[in-house]
Amino acid sequence: MPELPEVEVTRRALAPVVEGRIVSSLIVREPRLRWPIAPRLAATVTGQQVRSLGRRGKYLLWELERGTMVSHLGMSGSWRVHRQDAAPAPGPHDHVDVVVGEHILRLTDPRRFGALFWHGAARGSIERHPRLAKLGIEPFDPRFDASFLHHALRGRRAPIKQVLLAGDVVVGVGNIYASESLFRARIHPTTPALRLSRLRCERLVQAVREVLAAAIELGGSSLRDYVGTDGAEGEFIGNAKVYGRAGEPCVVCGRKIKRIVQGQRATYYCPNCQRR
DNA sequence: AGCTGGTCCTGATGGC
DNA sequence: TGCCATCAGGACCAGC
Numbered sequence: 001m002p003e004l005p006e007v008e009v010t011r012r013a014l015a016p017v018v019e020g021r022i023v024s025s026l027i028v029r030e031p032r033l034r035w036p037i038a039p040r041l042a043a044t045v046t047g048q049q050v051r052s053l054g055r056r057g058k059y060l061l062w063e064l065e066r067g068t069m070v071s072h073l074g075m076s077g078s079w080r081v082h083r084q085d086a087a088p089a090p091g092p093h094d095h096v097d098v099v100v101g102e103h104i105l106r107l108t109d110p111r112r113f114g115a116l117f118w119h120g121a122a123r124g125s126i127e128r129h130p131r132l133a134k135l136g137i138e139p140f141d142p143r144f145d146a147s148f149l150h151h152a153l154r155g156r157r158a159p160i161k162q163v164l165l166a167g168d169v170v171v172g173v174g175n176i177y178a179s180e181s182l183f184r185a186r187i188h189p190t191t192p193a194l195r196l197s198r199l200r201c202e203r204l205v206q207a208v209r210e211v212l213a214a215a216i217e218l219g220g221s222s223l224r225d226y227v228g229t230d231g232a233e234g235e236f237i238g239n240a241k242v243y244g245r246a247g248e249p250c251v252v253c254g255r256k257i258k259r260i261v262q263g264q265r266a267t268y269y270c271p272n273c274q275r276r
Numbered sequence: 277a278g279c280t281g282g283t284c285c286t287g288a289t290g291g292c
Numbered sequence: 293t294g295c296c297a298t299c300a301g302g303a304c305c306a307g308c
Contacts, residue, residue, distance in 0.1 A: 002281060002282080003281060003282090006281080034282090034283075034284085034304075034305095058282075058283095072282080072283085073281090073282085074281090074282055074283080074304095074305090075280075075281055075282055075283095075305085075306095076280085076281075076282095076305085076306075076307085093306085109305095110305075110306050110307065111280090111282095111304085111305045111306050111307085112304080112305055112306080113282060113283075113304070113305065114282090115283095131283095131284095155291085155297075155298075156298075156299095157290095157291095157298080157299085158298075158299060158300090162299085162300095165282090166283095166298095166299095167282090167283085174281055174282070175280090175281060175282085176281060177281095220281095221281070263299095263300070263301085264300095264301075264302090265280095265281095266279085266280085
């Protein structure tokens with residue numbers, strides 16, 4: 001599920017529920033996520049006020065008084081909101097509850113690739129945390145432009161699709177949106193990254209921004225029962241131009257969309273519209 | 277059985 | 293040659 005748009009949709013939904021409220025408790029039912037949840041996390045965050053809810057790449061940043069609680073949704077995670085007096089019994093994949101104000105925020109993650117950890121303010125900016133330190137630029141940062149991208153791709157011989165996915169150049173572009181962005185930019189996914197001209201970098205920058213922005217507007221991709229009972233289901237997948245459409249006609253030229261595998265992940269593209 | 281939205285780690289590769 | 297960034301592959305899980 002979660003690429004940048006899904007995390008941003010989550011952030012926007014959770015922010016009004018948690019900002020300014022006190023964490024009254026944190027209940028861990030299953031600490032074995034990607035990394036074990038530290039036993040003392042609950043004691044650390046309990047009693048602290050949530051100053052704001054931020055995002056860096058696909059990481060959700062819970063800015064508390066004495067540091068940052070960081071959550072990541074991995075491949076299959078989601079946060080759901082329940083009123084404290086109306087929360088259903090937790091299911092087998094409901095690993096964590098954060099009780100904040102009148103609500104319970106419940107982290108559900110069947111595949112357990114998600115994460116939840118603490119970064120104390122005394123250790124400096126969250127940006128310097130090892131898990132976040134090597135992240136690329138935010139796609140909506142005005143400094144992300146053709147020159148930046150062209151420069152960043154120097155020395156990268158890997159296919160552009162895989163460089164986008166790696167997240168050390170620009171963050172937030174996961175498997176679905178990498179295919180969609182390259183289609184919009186009319187760039188073939190196997191093109192060695194360093195071979196992209198400045199003009200094509202310009203197109204790619206714009207395409208990444210447009211695709212991510214559209215996905216955020218549509219509530220992300222296939223996020224059923226996403227945030228609380230009134231949470232919207234994502235609509236983006238129905239708007240995908242190439243992702244999951246192998247064999248179907250290209251919406252631009254009518255040629256059949258192709259599916260290939262790059263780094264064990266599926267890539268979709270139009271062999272006519274997208275050139276190396 | 278084989279596919280699925282992410283990321284980290286290891287060991288190999290190859291340019292300077 | 294040696295260093296070091298980059299790259300490829302496997303690993304982690306459960307559900308459809």
